[in-house]
Each structure stands twice: as C-alpha cells, then as structure tokens.
Amino acid sequence: MSTPKRRYHISTIGCQMNKADSERMAGILDDMGFESSEDPNIADLILFNTCSIRENAEHKVYSFLGRQVARKQEKPDLTLIVAGCVAQQEGETLLRRVPELDLVMGPQHTNRLQDLLEEVFQGNQVVATEPIHIMEDITKPRRDSTVTAWVNIIYGCNERCTYCVVPNTRGVEQSRTPDAIRAEMEELGRLGYKEVTLLGQNIDAYGRDLPGVTPEGRHLHTLTDLLYYVHDVSGIERIRFATSHPRYFTERLIKACAELPKVCKHFHIPFQSGDNEVLKKMSRGYTHEKYRRIIAKIREYMPDASISADSIVGFPGETEEQFENTLKLVEDIGFDLLNTAAYSPRPATPAALWDNQLSEEVKRDRLQRINNLVSIKAAERSQRYMGRVESVLVEDQNPKDNTQVMGRTDGNRLTFFKGDISELKGKLVQVQITEVRAFSLTGEIVPVRETVLVP
Ligand code: SF4
Structure with a gap:
C-alpha cells in the first residue's frame, strides 16, 4: 500500500508579488512530493504568505495561526510556516509570540523553501530573514491559472x-x-x-x-x-x-x-x-x-x-x-x-x-x-465599450453562471459571455459588447466567418 501524500495548504494575502511568490513555493512543494489542499484543516503543512501593507493583515495572520496552533497540539508533525512581509519584519519576534512555528521566512528566501524545510524536518526552528543575493531563478512556479x-x-x-x-x-x-x-x-x-x-x-x-x-x-x-x-x-x-x-x-x-x-x-x-x-x-x-x-x-x-x-x-x-x-x-x-x-x-x-x-x-x-x-x-x-467588438482572452468559467465563460479585454475589463469553457479556454475570441457595468462587461461571441472563395 502506498503512503498517502503529505498535503500542503497555502494562504496568501497582499500584492501580486506575494501571489507570484506563493505560486513559486507551491511549485517547490509539488516537486517535493506534496499535494495541494484547499482545506487548511486537513493539511500537514501550512504556509501563510503575509503582507504588512494593511493593518488588519497582521491581525489576520495571528487569528489564522491561532487556529492552526490549536491543531498542532493534536498533530505535532504539522509544519507551520509564515512567509512574506510580516515574516520579514517580525522575524524572531514571531517565533517568540508563536513558539509553535517551524519556519519564518522573508520574501527574498522564496526560492530556498526546499533547503529551509529540510532544516525544519531535521527538527530545527528556522528564521530566514537576512538579506541574500537573489540567485538566478530556476524554480518552476505552479501557476494557479493555465492561461x-x-x-x-x-x-x-x-x-x-x-x-x-x-x-x-x-x-x-x-x-x-x-x-x-x-x-x-x-x-x-x-x-x-x-x-x-x-x-x-x-x-x-x-x-x-x-x-x-x-x-x-x-x-x-x-x-x-x-x-x-x-x-x-x-x-x-x-x-x-x-x-x-x-x-x-x-x-x-x-x-x-x-x-x-x-x-x-x-x-x-x-x-x-x-x-x-x-x-x-x-x-x-x-x-x-x-x-x-x-x-x-x-x-x-x-x-x-x-x-x-x-x-x-x-x-x-x-x-x-x-x-x-x-x-x-x-x-x-x-x-x-x-x-x-x-x-x-x-x-x-x-x-x-x-x-x-x-x-x-x-x-x-x-x-x-x-x-x-x-x-x-x-x-x-x-x-465606450458598448457595441464594440473586443478581443477577449478566455480564462475560466463564470463561477456564478456555468453557461458563461469569462476573460479580459486588452484593456483588462472583465468580460462575460455565453460559451463552453472546454472549447474556449485559452482562446482569444472576438466578443461584441452588449452590456456595460462600471467594472465589467457582458457580450456575445462573434462567429469567425469562413472565407468563401469565389472562382
Ligand atoms: S517604496 Fe513602496 S510604494 Fe514606493 S515605489 Fe517602492 S514599493 Fe512602491
């Protein structure tokens, strides 16, 4: 019988840089044989990628950690990681406040996740916040989108x-x-x-x-x-x-x-x-x-x-x-x-x-x-989009209406229209805009006309 894969859960707050770092770290964990889990409460490794731009972000970190620390009491092999800007800023203070943490790592250490985890798995508590020179990036991020x-x-x-x-x-x-x-x-x-x-x-x-x-x-x-x-x-x-x-x-x-x-x-x-x-x-x-x-x-x-x-x-x-x-x-x-x-x-x-x-x-x-x-x-x-034909790159199904797909115009307006995601995902299609709202649009796909050659 094969041993079940260890599961990881990543929770991310903050800017696009943080999201990109999280994808990168997910890629590393995949390569290490972990499996991603949407539900933190069944994961064996929890990574919280934090942001300190907004005040309530730090509170979120502590309330999220509180729940996981309680789980760690039942499950001592649970690995708890805080990454991102709060980790960088607080460093060892975080460990003192939450001694159950295994790893505190600043954003510059994203690509070193595997090395750092190896130290953790040997029983160490690790703080990686000192500045390092970024080595050329060879990690392949696991990307949340495929488009x-x-x-x-x-x-x-x-x-x-x-x-x-x-x-x-x-x-x-x-x-x-x-x-x-x-x-x-x-x-x-x-x-x-x-x-x-x-x-x-x-x-x-x-x-x-x-x-x-x-x-x-x-x-x-x-x-x-x-x-x-x-x-x-x-x-x-x-x-x-x-x-x-x-x-x-x-x-x-x-x-x-x-x-x-x-x-x-x-x-x-x-x-x-x-x-x-x-x-x-x-x-x-x-x-x-x-x-x-x-x-x-x-x-x-x-x-x-x-x-x-x-x-x-x-x-x-x-x-x-x-x-x-x-x-x-x-x-x-x-x-x-x-x-x-x-x-x-x-x-x-x-x-x-x-x-x-x-x-x-x-x-x-x-x-x-x-x-x-x-x-x-x-x-x-x-x-200005009303009635216009826009090029839309189809990214996904509309989560609120599965008869619709969604994508973005060149100008980055979210656009919905009727269509089959299995056929359209990743395609650039022409969409005639029929409805406009402040931050999104609705339209109809413009069929590609076959060229008829007249002899
Ligand atoms: S200091 Fe902060 S706000 Fe200013 S340019 Fe740099 S990242 Fe942007």
Missing part, C-alpha cells in the same frame, strides 16, 4: 516612500537577466500559457543594476528594451507589466507599448495623491502635473488606452483641500479602475511616527467619497 502567468523581472525596491514597508522587507533592487526572463516566457509559451504579466514593485527600475550603458549613456537594459526582446516569444499572445512608477515612466516606453502589438494597452500607474505637498511628504518624487503629462502622452499615442492606479487617502496631515486635489485628479483623468486605501501606519516607516495622523472617521469619510467618484468615472469609461 495567464506572472513573471518576476525585478525584486526589491530602492525608493523610500514614507508610508511603505517594501524597501525594508523586500530589499534592494535586483533585476533578472533578459535571457533568464525570456527563457521563462518561452517555457510558459510551450506549456500553453497565453498571457504574461511582467512584475516588479517598481518595474521601471528594471535593469538599473545590470551592467552596461549605451553610447548615449543610457542603461543598456531597461523595461523598454526588455519588451522588444521578449515580444516575439512564441505562444505568448499578450504581455502586461506592473507596477509602474510615475517618476521613471518614459516616452520611449510609451512608444514601445504603442508599437508592439502584444503589449496590452493598459497602464497601471499609481499616483497616490493629487496634491504636490502630500506627494512631497510621501517622498514620491513627482508632481501631479508630471503625472498628468504622462497620461496625456499615453493618450496621445494610444487614445483608447485604459488607465488604472492606486491612491491613498487620509495620509498624515492631509487637509480637506489637499484631499480635494486628489478628487480633482480622479475627475480629470477618468480612471478605468482605481485601487483606493485609507492610510494606515505601518511599522518601521517614517510616516507612522508623525504626530499629525488623521482620525479614522475622517479617513473613512474620504475613502467613501473617493470610491463613489471612482465608480461614477469607471462607469463612464465603460460606456
């Missing part, structure tokens, strides 16, 4: 935004080589993936740490050069990238996006605040005028481009007038999507120590006001 995949191109961030924990937790910028990125994309193309999102906390910094300059004195390897370099990878039909920083967004990059057909005409460029004083206090290094110029330039080259962003309201000391400047920017630009958050102080960040924090009430009120405006503007932006 779209993430590819990390740069780790870490050298910026010092005063509200952000990333520089403390993910270390300095380290770019992967263009050849390694291309090789990973080629492998994805061979496996049948159709869309790749290139990822970095500050993706425009790509290549600054790689050697070489052009005769004009520009870095030899930039995001723009990388897009040209990977554009013809066979099998990959769409390329996206995130997250962009307005400080480094260049016209050269905009031109490349306009010129390269596989690069989606969708730009995610966080502005965070529409007020120059607040931007200065955030140490973002640009003004709202510069941000507006970037968007105008994108629209000059690609009038239909869809634009999304992130914004923080209720930053320490933000006045009503300064908040209104943010509303004005939202009104003027008309975002297709805006991720909003009320400021929450994060440990070991400069802004957390300032004594001009706003009350929760003011923050809540501002969040509600900006969200109302975002929905109105997104609904207006959606109108």
